[in-house]
Amino acid sequence: MATELPSGTVKVMLIGVELDHPGRRAMEALKRAGGDMVTFKDARNLQEVESCFTDIAVSIKRTVIPMPAQTPSDPSEIPFDPSAPIQKKSRVRYEGTASLAGGRVSYGDIGVVQKRFANNKFQVTFCGRTGVPTCHLNIAASDLAPDADAEKVRTGSLVRVKKSRVATPSFGVGAYREGMVGYVVRQDENDGESLCEFGLGKLWKGTLTDLELVEPDTNTSRPLQVGDAVQAINASFGCGPVNMYDLGYICERKLDGNLRANFPGKNKWTGRPTDFVLDTVATQIGPQTRVRIRNGVKNLPGGPPRGSVGVVKNIMYDASKVTVDYGGREFTCRLADLEPVGGTNQATPTNTPRTTPPSSRPQSSTPPTPRASREASASSSSSPFSVGDIVETHGTSKAIYNNRTGRIEGKDTSSGRFLVVFIDDKSTLPPRGLFNAENLKRVEADIVD
CATH class of the missing domain: 2.30.30 (SH3 type barrels.)
Structure with missing residues (x-):
């Protein structure tokens, strides 16, 4: 018996009934000659012959007759369309008219997209609430809308x-x-x-x-509030690990009127309102803000080329770490290293102290003089040095500051010391410091002599 398969090949089944030894050998020889296309069945009675034909019929039905396609109970997951407004992890707003999941999700609720399905639905995760767990729902694309404001509500x-x-x-x-x-x-x-x-x-x-x-408020005449990016300009209750001009966030206003701030390396640092000043540049930076390396900051190791624009993904609560996306490449730095694109490229305003911390810490209750005053003092006729002078350090109490070359950037009138930013290649040592005049000598003068 021969059976034609869909591919055009022929499958041959040889059936023998109560064959003697020579007959069985002849059938086996034919099977060997036919290879995989021939099968042999030696039936002992009519019932076994009938069984062979039943097997043939079942085989034909399975192989030749097409079976109807089975519709899966769950739609298949498919990749996201890169050009579509909804992507994986997009924040979306539910705009359907009917409540979902027994009332757990209703019009206006915001969730996070996890998957996309072939039936034009998305799996969206909605955060739970008191007594109600988080839920994952498959929702039609027509009932969802991207929420641009929710995209910006991230860490920081x-x-x-x-x-x-x-x-x-x-x-x-x-x-x-x-x-x-x-x-x-x-x-x-x-x-x-x-x-x-x-x-x-x-x-x-x-x-x-x-x-x-909440849109940032850069008005420096208003009282400081929780969430403001500030610099420490004084230490009424002691410095601890916080340096002068460190940048952090106000986290609490105490009943006695004092403030607490989170700084890199120190949480809930306490000071009087006069110990802080609003950083009008850093206050404008939040998630989704377009930024670049702040003017005056040296090139950062492994950082983007100067002038490159990235988008902030998130900010640590103490301003110690900001993650920036530069066209798919992530880079981390301090909040003090960045400025928003479109902001000023000029020097820090006179009502905002420097953002790069000197090596010394505040010691007195008198707030440090703003940068403009320090520069004016350094440039006065009575000063041995002017802003921009190239100097070399010597004779300081700390060896790591000796025999280094830097540039005068100002003078702290409260201490009489000069602010020097080093321009040598000793990147593992402190990048700046405050020095007395007797510990500095002008490099150009030595060259002329």
């Missing part, structure tokens, strides 16, 4: 609770009061759950649906 963002959510935030109102401004300290990138610092003594938990972005 200046935020407040939306008016519509003040009374009923996801995890309870706690000590929060309407209008309070703070910043995001930590955030879960999968569902947007955020821990925020509002100066309440403990972190406040909320969701992307609860929070809205």
